[in-house]
Amino acid sequence: MVLNPVISKLAGKLVVLASASPRRQEILRNAGLRFEVVPSWFKETLDKGLFKAPYEYAVETAKQKALEVARRMPFKHLKTPDIVIGADTIVTVNSMILEKPVDKQDAYRMLSSLSGKEHSVFTGVAIVLCHEKDNQEVDYQMIAFYEETKVKFADLSEDMLWEYINSGEPMDKAGGYGIQALGGMLVEYVHGDFLNVVGFPLNHFCKQLDIIYNHSSSFAVEKKGIMSKHNDGEFKSQNCENVIIQLNRQQEGEQSGTGTRDSKPNKQDLERICELMDGFKASKALFTASRFCVFDLLHNKPGLDAARVAEEIKASVKGTECLLEACVSLGLSRHKKKEESLFENTDLATSFLRSDAPFSLHGYIRHCNETLWPLFSHLESAVHEGVSQHEKVKRHKERCQDSVCSSQELKLRFMSGMHSFAKVTAAAVATAFDLSRFKTACDLGGCTGAMAYEFTKAHPGMSVTVFDLPAVIEMREHFLPANSDKKVSFVAGDFLKEDLPKADLYILARVLHDLTDEKLHILLRKIAESASPGCGLLLSEIFLDDDRGGPSRGLLQALSLSEGKQRSASEYRLLLERHGFITAHFRHTGNLLDAMLSVKA
Numbered sequence: 001m002v003l004n005p006v007i008s009k010l011a012g013k014l015v016v017l018a019s020a021s022p023r024r025q026e027i028l029r030n031a032g033l034r035f036e037v038v039p040s041w042f043k044e045t046l047d048k049g050l051f052k053a054p055y056e057y058a059v060e061t062a063k064q065k066a067l068e069v070a071r072r073m074p075f076k077h078l079k080t081p082d083i084v085i086g087a088d089t090i091v092t093v094n095s096m097i098l099e100k101p102v103d104k105q106d107a108y109r110m111l112s113s114l115s116g117k118e119h120s121v122f123t124g125v126a127i128v129l130c131h132e133k134d135n136q137e138v139d140y141q142m143i144a145f146y147e148e149t150k151v152k153f154a155d156l157s158e159d160m161l162w163e164y165i166n167s168g169e170p171m172d173k174a175g176g177y178g179i180q181a182l183g184g185m186l187v188e189y190v191h192g193d194f195l196n197v198v199g200f201p202l203n204h205f206c207k208q209l210d211i212i213y214n215h216s217s218s219f220a221v222e223k224k225g226i227m228s229k230h231n232d233g234e235f236k237s238q239n240c241e242n243v244i245i246q247l248n249r250q251q252e253g254e255q256s257g258t259g260t261r262d263s264k265p266n267k268q269d270l271e272r273i274c275e276l277m278d279g280f281k282a283s284k285a286l287f288t289a290s291r292f293c294v295f296d297l298l299h300n301k302p303g304l305d306a307a308r309v310a311e312e313i314k315a316s317v318k319g320t321e322c323l324l325e326a327c328v329s330l331g332l333s334r335h336k337k338k339e340e341s342l343f344e345n346t347d348l349a350t351s352f353l354r355s356d357a358p359f360s361l362h363g364y365i366r367h368c369n370e371t372l373w374p375l376f377s378h379l380e381s382a383v384h385e386g387v388s389q390h391e392k393v394k395r396h397k398e399r400c401q402d403s404v405c406s407s408q409e410l411k412l413r414f415m416s417g418m419h420s421f422a423k424v425t426a427a428a429v430a431t432a433f434d435l436s437r438f439k440t441a442c443d444l445g446g447c448t449g450a451m452a453y454e455f456t457k458a459h460p461g462m463s464v465t466v467f468d469l470p471a472v473i474e475m476r477e478h479f480l481p482a483n484s485d486k487k488v489s490f491v492a493g494d495f496l497k498e499d500l501p502k503a504d505l506y507i508l509a510r511v512l513h514d515l516t517d518e519k520l521h522i523l524l525r526k527i528a529e530s531a532s533p534g535c536g537l538l539l540s541e542i543f544l545d546d547d548r549g550g551p552s553r554g555l556l557q558a559l560s561l562s563e564g565k566q567r568s569a570s571e572y573r574l575l576l577e578r579h580g581f582i583t584a585h586f587r588h589t590g591n592l593l594d595a596m597l598s599v600k601a
């Protein structure tokens, strides 16, 4: 089978991936498929007891995920996709189905049940073909299949298990491991499609497309079956799953609550709207608990009651109790087992909200509270006037700020926000590509050096110069001890005005989106002047989808930008090409920032 022509059959069609999984997106993107991502709202709560075999559960979940998006899009996105792809990955061992662990204990339970044994990974895939008819009806045709891969784990010691769990990697992965990353170290062998384990059986998917688009007659014959590859390599028809569902748009509208006035509101839609309406309350509860260092307190003294917490944070008992209960409902704190009046942190708070956690977002949350929150409270003015509200907020702050809070203190807080964000994202950016051929790098606007240290850690042969404004370089020692890594050095300067240090690789992480077009071109011109042919430029930003339909994190960030704008990977690629940098790769890292590597022609 020639793969590319199969994928190219989908060119010009609106292909939608009904999955939030960054791994699925990457696998399909790397295969050259162009698609939009619309994560499914289908909750994975089907009763497993109803299925005879585990793969049936995965296939049914994949179908429900894809169908939910196919049905929602004509109403919520006002467009009907041509094809929607859904998938669900599960791990099975000793007739148990393992999905994503809910917490560290659950991950421990899963991984220890896999230790020293062979298990199966099933990914169910559903392809929904949508045919829009003249009378506004949409026909949905479902093709579903699954792939099985067998994986054997080595014997895992307790230390190894906990070290792996504490890396945080297991939490968003079926069976509690990621074979494509650190989890690969646990694996003795893999029999079958590796990508199936990572979340998407690409080869089987292409064969299925081949049947749909190149062999429509055999497709018609197989209309009653899931086409599924068996271990003997033959295609066999399995489980009757090719169904045509006729749905009239008006009926759909009624089902989803957007139809007649008498119809009942749809539960999922209501939940979604409430989530949006209450989003700001949840954010502010998180900011307030962080501001009062509640998560540090519950880490150091787990199992305090509201009165003790109130005493420690010097706040009212009533207010503290409300705050703690809200944190419980948000999954940040929990009641201590069997002692409902006592509170402790969840794993989420321990990993990200303690101020001294390795991946602490404490500083960034403070930045959100003190800088972004006031900006968003002026959003109506920003939209109305079309100008940034930074100045207005700054003036207001200066009027209200007590004298203790000097501009020095404000700068430190800003740097602390950037530092904590960089610490969480740096490893994913540093390891997104093979950078072994670059011996020297320069991190432009590299602030405290958090990103630079991660680059030297990931690439032992590399040294990195951090280039940032003198005021920033002066204060960086508040964050990382000087000389903690001799391969990281700091140079003070203004990248828009001064010559840049020479390097094989220039790093621009979260810089370009914040610059005006004019400044952006000045900076890219200066990098192009300093870079010799073959030099790299590593850009790290949130990349918007090509149709600017998401991700919402990027589009929401645009609402508070002072001068710059959010762009898609294609837009950045064009900008870089204008300055002589040819984009070699780009990658959704699965972390908070994406990455693109370009090379000077």
Ligand SMILES: Cc1cn([C@H]2C[C@H](O)[C@@H](COP(=O)(O)OP(=O)(O)OP(=O)(O)O)O2)c(=O)[nH]c1=O
Pocket: 018, 019, 020, 021, 022, 023, 024, 039, 040, 044, 065, 087, 088, 089, 090, 091, 100, 121, 172, 173, 174, 175, 177, 178, 179, 180, 183, 197, 198, 199
């Ligand atoms: C076993 C294994 C799973 N996984 C991932 C693939 C899937 O993303 C995830 C299983 O969860 P799923 O529920 O299949 O998918 P998801 O929740 O990530 O995304 P969505 O429901 O929106 O489609 O586990 C790995 O990345 N590596 C592995 O080795």
